[in-house]
Amino acid sequence: FRNICNDWLSVCEWRKYSSPMEASLITNDTDQQTIDNLFRAVEENVGTYQRYLRLKAKLMRLPKLGCHDILAPLPDAPDMKFTFEQAKDLVIRAYASFDEGYAFAVKDMFQRRHIDATPRYGKQHGAFCAGWYNGKTAYVLQSFNGRLNDLYTLAHELGHATHDYYCYRNQTILNSRVPMVVAETASIFGELLLTDLLLKEAKTDMEKKVVLCRILDGAGRVIFSVTSRAWFEQSIYEAIKRGEYLNHETICKYWVAVRDKAYGDTVEWFNEMLSEWSITPHYYMANFRFYNYPYVYAQLFVYALYQKYMEEGKAFVPKMEKILSMGSSISPVEIGKIAGFDVTTKEFWQIGMKQYEHFLKELEKITQ
Template identity: 30%
Template sequence: MSEPTSLPLREKIEAKFKWNLCDIFQSDEKWEETFRLAEEQIPVLKKFEGTLAVAVENIISYLKMEEEIEIILKRLHLYAMLSKDSDMNVPKYQSMDSRIKTLITNFASYASFFKPEVLKLEKEKIEKWCEEIEELKIYAHFFDDLFREKPHSLTSGEEKILALTTELKNVPYNTFSLFTNTDLQFPKVNDESGNEIEISHGRFYSAMYSGNRDFREEAYRAYYKPYMQYANTFSSLLMGNIKGNVFSSKVKKFNSSKEASLSRNNISIKVYENLVKAVNANLGPMHRWTALKKKILTVGELHPFDTYVNIFPNEGKKYSYEESVVLIKEALQPLGTSYFEILEKAFSQRWIDVYETRFKRSGAYSSGTTVGVHPYVLLNWNHQLNDVFTLAHEMGHNMHSYYTGTSQPYVYANYSIFLAEVASTFNESLLLDYLLEQSQSKEEKLFLYEKYLNNITTTFYRQTMFAEYESEIYQLVEEGHSLTTLDFRDLYKDLYQKYWGSEMLVDPEEEYTWVRIPHFYYNFYVYQYATGFAASELLVQKIKSEGVSGVKKYLQFLCSGSSKYPLDILRDAGVDMSTSEPIIATINKMTLILNEIEKLYN
């Protein structure tokens, strides 16, 4: 049966493959009722303004009320976001999402007095209260973190004004997201069977794995066509986003946007720079992989649309969602009964929205921690092995969120992005190791070794390349340059060529990849994929070498939330990211796998 030429409507998908949002609110009406309640509660925070230095009881009461309101706001936001992302063409859910974001901004404005008032107090006095007063004991790390950022704090009035700029700063990303997911029209192409199909975000990636090179090239050029057409618009949006982040970092007295972003998690800029430096000094394995791909594909020129296709194909094997759930359960069994039982709930109780439908948000994500509600996962299933790994990846996030949300008090019931990508890539690594153990033939091993190299390429090298790109464009803007589309293109092309090596021919389309990457709107986010990948590799090794002890440390890592600084939480689990050791270990593993491939292939 040929693939449908257009995406199905959401109502055509069975309920068991769609997330159950009734676990958040029973209806849109209940959401509206709760929204009105939150609107009424937020102004009550104002009564605490000017009182925090008067009595410690006021601080305790404020913290309790703020947490109660935040929990409601996060629940409201979760429901609105998931409803909107299910079908981004429904005005009601676009409106709900916009309204709750506005309300969250208002909340931040009302709460903006708290930090400046507390920071007027002596740190020693706060520390003494945290030692002596039972209700404040859990806040010791919270206040330590607050005072750590004192050099970058503003007055109450300034904090309020800055909070009100949040919506303005979000406009570039919101416009990018809506434009990309609803307005961008992709050309139709002929698939391998000659059927005309509508290109979409999901089908583009599916096409890139096709063994038919003509189809790959046609799909690749078709997919980039609208991005190239509107490149100036995207360039303007990205510049607007960068300028917004530069503005905030200057107002907060940071030396750069990078420093401001990393400071939130108490991460030294040296960690970022160390990653880029270490990878740049070890591009050899990446270039070796590029040359090997070109050789085995027997192409005169290697193009970007050749980078996804398997050089050791597994006969076009497709993976059903149900089959993949079984594989993931088996792969993650080393993590024990508790982990498995929660995983089973996620799969059986509709925490996951599986299939791509018309107007559904592209990509995949886990919704994160929302107190009192389990986390959700969005997928766009295309029956590729990559989808199996995406599911394992997002379930890593989900389990991290679940353990954190059920183990920590609200103040620490979240985790930094720096830690988030550890749990997700950890699951991918366990899945790949399991599949390799189950492989029966040389062909299967080669296929899976290649998958591993593709993981390192996309999650480690590619994200480091993105991190280097982001660092360069921000530095130029902070030096006073206004970047044009041509500037963005040239910078990206040079980096792409450097990372992939001389065997790669960089097509004009590839110069526009920066246009379609949403993570460039997240302000120094992508480097954490690479550091997370390196950390997760070491953690998997420790689970295998230490057994039950290693599992216990890993589960404690998942439970830790933000109760300590991220680098300290990782050190407790056995990984020190302040050194280059995890990065070099990952690169060395790539070299070993390349050696294995060459042995099996020759």
């Protein structure tokens, strides 16, 4: 790890990058100011995440969460099961609740049978959406087992398909590959539409709790835990530049410092987790540094869009369609402007945080 980081600093010097992060900024078509402000907004809101983790401990009837509890399901959660037909119906209705026309891609994907969802022996695990530019469509692979997670995966991947449908109909093939920071726009938006539908149709408070915890677990991890990994990388490069010699102990020290910045005292960690950094594969990809923060950007960008939708209602629909139609023909900054946002400011990133806190407040309401 030390050698990879040392090596990267030399590469940055030779290539005249102004910082170890610059290469990734170019790849993601973003800039330092935007990312600094994103990180600042995350740092200012760690208290919200910690408030959730304390509440989750209470829901799990624990004095404090163990590190293995952070993403654990609630102990008395009902086993929510869905047939593929039910999942199809829910996802179509979720997308159509935003706008009837917006669901056209999702409906078309089902009609064409472009979704391989059946679990089979020997099938590739995981899920993805592969776009087909000339066919102006896409293909989705997942293994649907009827769980809530599978339902969310379906809504997520069909968001990618929706993005492809809009983009391929409006852009040349050269502009059809979207930078990572905005590539999750329709997929996460689709998850949020599904969340609202599930909350609206939940029969019990327990069902609502399950849905809300799922969102708060997943988004919380992306926003706060992933940011701490970027902080970690930054602090390692700073240490090397100061001439510090890094060994296992000192690297652990830097990791724990940023981990605790995100989690505070809300989690009891296994001692082994001091070296959690050593099992994070992305840190070992030579010449590909700062892999993680685009996920934070993507998540909070979409949460901000959703806030805008809540505020503007149907007036927001054409803006969303335009955003998805742009592909990579304009920069992520320009894409933000379509919704009336300036993504380079800290104030912008606070808007996405408000959406996260909104879910937390909903959970607090039903747990009191």
